[in-house]
Amino acid sequence: MYEEQNPTLIYLKNNIGAFKPHWGIILGSGMGDLVHHITVVHSFEYNELPDFPKSTVQGHQGRLLLGYICNQPVIAFQGRFHYYEGYSMKTLTFPVRLMNSLGVQKMAVSNASGGMNPDFKVGDLMLITDHINLFPDNPLIGPNDPHLGPRFVNMSKAYDVEFIASARSIAKQFSIPIKEGVYAGLTGPCFETPAEYRYLWRIGADAVGMSTVPEVIVAKHAGMRVFGISIITDLGIEGHTEDVSHEEVLKVAKLKEPELSKLVVELISRH
Ligand code: HPA
Numbered sequence: 001m002y003e004e005q006n007p008t009l010i011y012l013k014n015n016i017g018a019f020k021p022h023w024g025i026i027l028g029s030g031m032g033d034l035v036h037h038i039t040v041v042h043s044f045e046y047n048e049l050p051d052f053p054k055s056t057v058q059g060h061q062g063r064l065l066l067g068y069i070c071n072q073p074v075i076a077f078q079g080r081f082h083y084y085e086g087y088s089m090k091t092l093t094f095p096v097r098l099m100n101s102l103g104v105q106k107m108a109v110s111n112a113s114g115g116m117n118p119d120f121k122v123g124d125l126m127l128i129t130d131h132i133n134l135f136p137d138n139p140l141i142g143p144n145d146p147h148l149g150p151r152f153v154n155m156s157k158a159y160d161v162e163f164i165a166s167a168r169s170i171a172k173q174f175s176i177p178i179k180e181g182v183y184a185g186l187t188g189p190c191f192e193t194p195a196e197y198r199y200l201w202r203i204g205a206d207a208v209g210m211s212t213v214p215e216v217i218v219a220k221h222a223g224m225r226v227f228g229i230s231i232i233t234d235l236g237i238e239g240h241t242e243d244v245s246h247e248e249v250l251k252v253a254k255l256k257e258p259e260l261s262k263l264v265v266e267l268i269s270r271h
Helices: 007-016 032-037 094-101 161-173 194-202 213-221 246-270
Strands: 023-027 039-045 063-069 072-078 106-115 125-133 179-185 207-209 225-235
Touching (some): 023 032, 023 246, 032 063, 094 213, 125 213, 161 225, 225 246
Parallel strands (some): 106 225
Antiparallel strands (some): 039 063, 063 072
16 A cells, blocks of 8 residues: 555655655644744645645644755654544554655654643643553554564554653753653544543543554554654643633644754754
């Protein structure tokens, strides 16, 4: 499916010449501004890419960019696909297969999430150290193509420890306050009830969102190294859960994006 016959891949290969990205970037809700750090060489609207899914959520643009961040060739997906939009796991993780087919070995993902950890505040950045898959599905279900990766994927170090250590020191160097924690991924599109946030905290999650986990699973299947970062846009903590809305999520994400961008750009430039 992802090999030579795939229409999106063929189209891209025909249009980007010898450009070979090393890093792949998938940007979360309201976080399109990181692309301003890219010296763009090629740009495509999602709807001009044959067989490429369309994004349907407000705050998610549909644009694919290839270019450079401090001499590092990157491919960036400005706008991601969610399970709650009705996409299959295979479709919504297609960008990861695509970047890998173009040569990407390192992936950075960002997202907005609700924080259950009582030490968290709205606007915090959280390095994702691990995740809990609470989707009722997995993008690797079905026949396994051994050319894409192994049948059984080791997820013990899903989020690259060297990237996490590097992000910690970048945050320190640039005085960017940073938290760390476990991200629980579930379908949405409802935000959680107070009981659900409580449950998520009890099972070991620090933050919760509706993305990222499927993409990271596919990236690990493909043997890629992954960096993940969340903006805590709302709190799943008793007394705060009334405040959550998509508008609020986008507002906070927009506000904190410059810090997130600085961190990701610096990380990419160092690896
Ligand atoms: N829950 C689920 N997804 C989210 C949240 C949340 O509180 N905030 C941002 N995305």
